[in-house]
Amino acid sequence: MSTIKIGIIGSGGIAVLHAKAYQQMKDVTIAAVADVVPGKAQEFIQMLGIEGAHAFDNHLDLLELDLDGVSVCTPNVTHHRTSIDSLLAGKHVLVEKPLAVTLQQSIDMVETARRTGKMLSVGFQPRYDPNMKNIKEIIQSGQLGDVYYIQTGGGRRRGMPGGTFINKDLAGAGAMADIGCYSLDLALHALNYPKPLTVSAYTSNHFGTNPLYHHEADRFEVEDFGVAMVRLEGGKVLNFKISWAMHMDSLGPTLFLGKDAGLKLTPAGTGSWSGVWDGGIGSISMFHDIAGQHAETTIPVIDHKIDIFHEKVRDFVGAIIEQRPAPIPAEEILINQAIIDGILRSSEQGREVEIKVPVFA
Numbered sequence: 001m002s003t004i005k006i007g008i009i010g011s012g013g014i015a016v017l018h019a020k021a022y023q024q025m026k027d028v029t030i031a032a033v034a035d036v037v038p039g040k041a042q043e044f045i046q047m048l049g050i051e052g053a054h055a056f057d058n059h060l061d062l063l064e065l066d067l068d069g070v071s072v073c074t075p076n077v078t079h080h081r082t083s084i085d086s087l088l089a090g091k092h093v094l095v096e097k098p099l100a101v102t103l104q105q106s107i108d109m110v111e112t113a114r115r116t117g118k119m120l121s122v123g124f125q126p127r128y129d130p131n132m133k134n135i136k137e138i139i140q141s142g143q144l145g146d147v148y149y150i151q152t153g154g155g156r157r158r159g160m161p162g163g164t165f166i167n168k169d170l171a172g173a174g175a176m177a178d179i180g181c182y183s184l185d186l187a188l189h190a191l192n193y194p195k196p197l198t199v200s201a202y203t204s205n206h207f208g209t210n211p212l213y214h215h216e217a218d219r220f221e222v223e224d225f226g227v228a229m230v231r232l233e234g235g236k237v238l239n240f241k242i243s244w245a246m247h248m249d250s251l252g253p254t255l256f257l258g259k260d261a262g263l264k265l266t267p268a269g270t271g272s273w274s275g276v277w278d279g280g281i282g283s284i285s286m287f288h289d290i291a292g293q294h295a296e297t298t299i300p301v302i303d304h305k306i307d308i309f310h311e312k313v314r315d316f317v318g319a320i321i322e323q324r325p326a327p328i329p330a331e332e333i334l335i336n337q338a339i340i341d342g343i344l345r346s347s348e349q350g351r352e353v354e355i356k357v358p359v360f361a
């Protein structure tokens with residue numbers, strides 16, 4: 001079996017999960033690691049016992065090696081530069097989420113992937129959660145009929161990070177970029193990414209800027225809460241909510257309302273079941289219990305032990321070997337980024353704005 005040679009750019013927290021996943025694969029060699037902090041890549045290699053890997057203080061030196069692919073595990077602001085350099089050097093790229101800090105950067109990245117013919121895949125591991133596959137299957141099966149309303153989002157009661165995550169120039173956005181991108185992907189992927197048209201949004205940072213709630217309140221520049229109404233093509237509307245901090249336990253369930261049936265997903269830990277409400281008054285077909293207790297199921301019981309992070313990294317390697325397209329194409333996630341961009345513009349201007357989704361020739 002020939003070996004797939006991988007480089008890792010950025011050797012912080014998330015890079016450990018990438019490296020551990022690659023280390024479990026017999027057909028993969030981690031050939032090099034690069035980090036801008038001198039000596040950090042070497043420490044990483046030693047800490048994880050990555051035999052024979054080269055350490056660099058600059059990603060451009062790493063890219064001179066003969067590699068099949070790279071994992072970009074740097075802070076959001078450098079995804080753009082490091083991914084583009086990697087694609088131009090002829091490497092396939094698995095970039096951590098969010099794709100980039102600005103919509104224009106995301107467009108540049110997608111254009112470079114198209115021009116070089118290399119893969120640019122985005123690290124959204126929830127895509128490999130069997131729940132997400134079931135949700136998409138139910139919606140695409142037509143069981144709900146035409147879906148006209150989607151409500152989704154995520155709510156942490158107290159969950160504000162610090163460091164680069166709260167700096168606008170480095171992170172791009174706050175809760176939207178950190179966790180909102182996952183919720184948006186859940187809903188939009190299930191619907192096969194319909195085109196977004198307009199958005200009316202409100203964002204705030206009452207908690208992040210309050211020293212009672214955040215120890216870096218004086219440098220907190222992003223939103224810790226956001227709500228948006230997004231009009232989608234085909235007469236659909238998406239009600240999207242996200243929070244890093246709030247005086248509430250949850251922002252409610254995810255709902256897909258169709259003309260024939262509805263699908264409800266309760267936030268983890270807040271309810272005992274999720275289900276499809278079909279056309280009959282008061283009738284529910286249970287399909288899966290998020291809490292792991294299965295009631296009456298209409299589809300097979302889900303294996304909760306699946307390692308979705310490993311699955312994401314493995315799918316990237318599989319796509320290199322089988323010469324498949326990017327498993328989670330940046331072109332699709334660009335729509336996600338265009339919505340977040342629209343939300344921030346709408347909130348700033350205090351009115352509904354158009355969402356600009358780039359069209360590629």
Ligand SMILES: NC(=O)c1ccc[n+]([C@@H]2O[C@H](COP(=O)([O-])OP(=O)(O)OC[C@H]3O[C@@H](n4cnc5c(N)ncnc54)[C@H](O)[C@@H]3O)[C@@H](O)[C@H]2O)c1
Pocket residue numbers: 009010011012013014015034035036037040058059073074075076078082096097098123124125
């Ligand atoms: N998929 C997930 O579940 C998940 C979870 C956490 C973080 N992330 C994403 O992963 C990325 C990194 O997050 P983290 O928590 O590992 O951050 P981190 O700060 O722990 O690590 C980032 C590393 O990149 C290095 N770095 C910065 N610029 C670089 C450059 N130009 N070239 C090489 N190295 C560079 C830093 O020195 C640091 O060691 C972020 O984009 C974040 O959103 C994803």
